[in-house]
Amino acid sequence: MRSKDRISYFYDGDVGSVYFGPNHPMKPHRLCMTHHLVLSYHLHNRMEIYRPHKAYPTELAQFHSEDYVEFLHRISPDTQLLFAGELARYNLGEDCPVFENLFEFCQIYAGGTIDAARRLNHQLCDIAINWAGGLHHAKKCGASGFCYINDLVLGILELLKYHARVLYIDIDVHHGDGVEEAFYFTDRVMTVSFHKFGDMFFPGTGDVKIISKVVETYQPGVIVLQCGADSLAGDRLGCFNLSIDGHAECVRFVKKFNLPLLVTGGGGYTKENVARCWTVETGVLLDSELPNEIPENEYIKYFGPEYSLKIPGGHMENLNSKSYLSTIKMQVLENLRCIQHAPSVQMQEVPPDFYIPDFDEDEQNPDERMDQHTQDKHIQRDDEYYEGDNDNDQNMDAL
Ligand SMILES: [Zn+2]
Numbered sequence: 573m574r575s576k577d578r579i580s581y582f583y584d585g586d587v588g589s590v591y592f593g594p595n596h597p598m599k600p601h602r603l604c605m606t607h608h609l610v611l612s613y614h615l616h617n618r619m620e621i622y623r624p625h626k627a628y629p630t631e632l633a634q635f636h637s638e639d640y641v642e643f644l645h646r647i648s649p650d651t652q653l654l655f656a657g658e659l660a661r662y663n664l665g666e667d668c669p670v671f672e673n674l675f676e677f678c679q680i681y682a683g684g685t686i687d688a689a690r691r692l693n694h695q696l697c698d699i700a701i702n703w704a705g706g707l708h709h710a711k712k713c714g715a716s717g718f719c720y721i722n723d724l725v726l727g728i729l730e731l732l733k734y735h736a737r738v739l740y741i742d743i744d745v746h747h748g749d750g751v752e753e754a755f756y757f758t759d760r761v762m763t764v765s766f767h768k769f770g771d772m773f774f775p776g777t778g779d780v781k782i783i784s785k786v787v788e789t790y791q792p793g794v795i796v797l798q799c800g801a802d803s804l805a806g807d808r809l810g811c812f813n814l815s816i817d818g819h820a821e822c823v824r825f826v827k828k829f830n831l832p833l834l835v836t837g838g839g840g841y842t843k844e845n846v847a848r849c850w851t852v853e854t855g856v857l858l859d860s861e862l863p864n865e866i867p868e869n870e871y872i873k874y875f876g877p878e879y880s881l882k883i884p885g886g887h888m889e890n891l892n893s894k895s896y897l898s899t900i901k902m903q904v905l906e907n908l909r910c911i912q913h914a915p916s917v918q919m920q921e922v923p924p925d926f927y928i929p930d931f932d933e934d935e936q937n938p939d940e941r942m943d944q945h946t947q948d949k950h951i952q953r954d955d956e957y958y959e960g961d962n963d964n965d966q967n968m969d970a971l
Contacts, residue, residue: 578620580697581855582684583607587704590677597808598718600677602843603704605871609851612869613862620697621852625686627726632682635725635754642718645675661714667740668715673873678721679706684724685836690925692794692832699857703850704837706798708748716750718839725754727834728796732891733925735793736760736917741783743822743837744800745810751798762790766803766822782904787829787842791914795831799823799853800838801846804885808841815850816882823853833857845875848881855970903945906915 588604610616617819632641637809640662643655652659652670659665681704688700708724724740725846728751731738732740742765755761764786802810804819827833835857840846855862866872866879 577859578696580688580691580700581610581616581619581854582622582688582700582702583704584623584680584684587677587680588674590671590673592671592718596669596718597841599841599843600704602840602846603837603848605843605874606703606837606850608869608871609847609866610854612867613851613855615851615854615858615860618858618860619701622687624680624687626676626679626704626903627683627686627721628679630925631686631726632678632721634729635712635722636710640713644678647674647716648672655686663711663714663716667718668720674720676835679955681707682721682723682726685727685834686730688834688836689727692834693925695832699827699835701835701854701857703837706744706800706836707750708742708744708798708800708838709746710752711750711753717746719750722750722754724748724751724798724836726798728755730925731794731796731834732760733923736794737762737790737792737914738794739787739790739820740764740796742766742797742798742800742827742838743803744798745807746800746804746810746839748798759859759911760917762786762792764886780816782879783826784907785905787831789911790913791907792831794834796834796836797826798836798838799850801840801849802838803843804840804842804849804883806842807839807843810841811840816845816852818857819849820852823856827857846944847871848875848883852881856867869971873964882913 583603585604585607588600588602588607590600592598592600605963617700629641629645630757643662646890647658647664647670649672650662651668652658659670664670681702684702687703687834688702688705691697692700702723703721705727707719707722710719710722710725728738728740737759740748740751740763741762742751744765747890748763748765752763752765755763799819799822801807803812803814804810805813805815825837835853836852837846842847852862862881863880867926872879941969
């Protein structure tokens with residue numbers, strides 16, 4: 573039992589400033605709201621805060637096809653009309669629109685999950701959090717369900733360099749299909765998704781304890797937990813009835829296994845509740861109960877009129893009968909009996925960590941010597957890391 577978990581937390585404000593479009597339910601602004609709520613509870617003082625690197629196209633192509641990555645890199649709102657065929661081929665358009673800075677958005681959230689995996693691999697932390705990640709629907713050759721690049725798959729590929737078995741748990745209201753599909757033919761990754769048609773309706777904890785049996789059987793070296801918040805009551809898209817306490821209980825439950833843990837965001841379309849949920853869960857990961865009254869912060873107006881952290885659970889009738897739940901549980905346990913206990917891994921040469929070139933500034937064109945992102949790496953941004961005089965400053969961008 574560790575006395576205190578070392579937690580790495582990844583955030584870049586640029587990820588919250590992109591805009592999917594006026595009628596699109598995905599609002600990346602929820603990430604800024606979450607971060608500022610985390611700051612207002614002073615949770616940043618007890619974690620190492622990092623700005624993730626922007627994943628290189630070649631890193632994204634560790635899972636995705638090169639032509640798809642290249643197209644995402646090239647396309648812009650202004651040019652998309654010229655590429656109708658490609659847009660259709662890569663499933664870009666209505667659900668997955670092309671917007672300003674789309675590729676950079678992907679690079680940042682994917683970079684966060686990859687960095688998180690690397691810090692876990694090198695035992696630099698026990699838990700790594702990237703609320704911007706968790707885009708579990710993206711496929712090898714195309715976008716799906718608001719997801720363009722599947723950061724979870726990229727993070728798991730990184731973890732597989734150091735761990736024989738990775739357990740992926742998904743509590744988004746939607747099925748984590750992109751991750752399941754990516755690892756369908758390997759026994760080194762087990763994916764467990766609780767989603768619609770699952771068993772997690774009111775009052776929240778549902779039957780998440782099945783997970784104990786999974787961990788016991790599979791003996792993973794590391795767990796990846798996707799915390800999509802569209803399974804909360806009152807979500808604009810989801811239709812589940814979980815309270816924040818119920819959702820957070822899943823995080824608490826998984827944390828108790830004391831295995832290295834990579835935690836990401838995911839869905840979540842009522843943004844003030846997403847921010848509440850992920851802040852409470854950051855607190856859970858820090859073993860902290862947070863006061864219910866939301867402290868003053870930049871986005872306080874979104875949390876009115878109660879300004880409270882906890883939201884009441886939904887008022888949906890619980891239609892999951894005990895017998896229905898126990899039938900599901902029996903089926904799952906039976907499936908687990910059929911799988912091999914803790915499949916072993918043949919000795920193989922471990923692929924190296926991805927090579928990140930170390931640019932020599934003097935050799936670069938002075939006009940493009942430092943882009944904004946690189947400059948940011950050298951500048952403390954007051955708006956994102958207030959109370960900038962704490963000990964964690966030295967850890968900025970240590971990767
Ligand atoms: Zn979802």
